[in-house]
Amino acid sequence: MSLDRPVTPDPYELLPSVPSFEVTSDDVTEGQALKDDQVQAAGDTSPQLSWSGFGDDTKSFTVTCFDPDAPTPSGFWHWVVCDIPASVTSLDTGAGAEGGAGLPEGAFMCRNDVGTKAFTGAAPPEGDQVHRYFFVVHAVKEEQLGVDSDASPAVVSFNLAFKTAGRAILTGTYQH
Structure with missing residues (x-):
């Protein structure tokens, strides 16, 4: 089976435009390539993230990590964190560890495509093309997104489509 595929577009360009x-x-x-810590086989450690410049209408944040280059029609969700209070503007390295002890009060992780409520590092198939990992901070217009920790990433994304006030994107890469 050949894993050569055309590069998919930036999935966020397909959504309604919001301020960045x-x-x-x-x-x-x-x-640039992700560090070994952000790779599944070498660390499974969520990266440190900081954000600024979001609008005054922001009441909370959702942070996601998505690989649109996975060999599936729906890409692959590595991390989903919801209901981060608007007063929080960073997550420490490792905040995505299972159990959520590194998250701010009130925030929680939804299950990713591995089925865990944690960050799962990059793990593209060996020999596949370079994969892109979109770390996205979504500024949300409500204090709570309206989902619980059992929500799928697709349900979280659907809610974000109507409640996002702004979006910040940082893209890393990885190839096995």
């Missing part, structure tokens, strides 16, 4: 703001990381550099 800034997200930075001590662990992920825009357009």
Whole structure:
């Protein structure tokens, strides 16, 4: 089976336009390969993220990590964190560990495509094309997104389509 496929578009370009703001990381550099810590086989550690410049209408944040280049029609969700209070503007390295002890009060993780409520690192098939990992901070217009921790990433994304006030994107890459 050949894993050569055309590169998919930026999935966020397909959504309604919203204002952008800034997200930075001590662990992920825009357009560069992820560190071993963010790879499933070598660490499964969520990266540090900080954000700024979001609108005054922000009442909470949702953070996601999505790989649109996975060999599935729906891509692959690595991380979903909901209901981060608007007063919080960063997550520490490792905040996505199972159990959520590193998350701010009130925030929680939904199940990812591995089925865990945690961050799952990059794990593209060996020999596949370079994969992109979109770390996205969504500024949300409500204090709670309206989902619980059993929500699928698709349900979280559906809710975000109507409640996003702004979006900040940082994209890392990885190839096995």
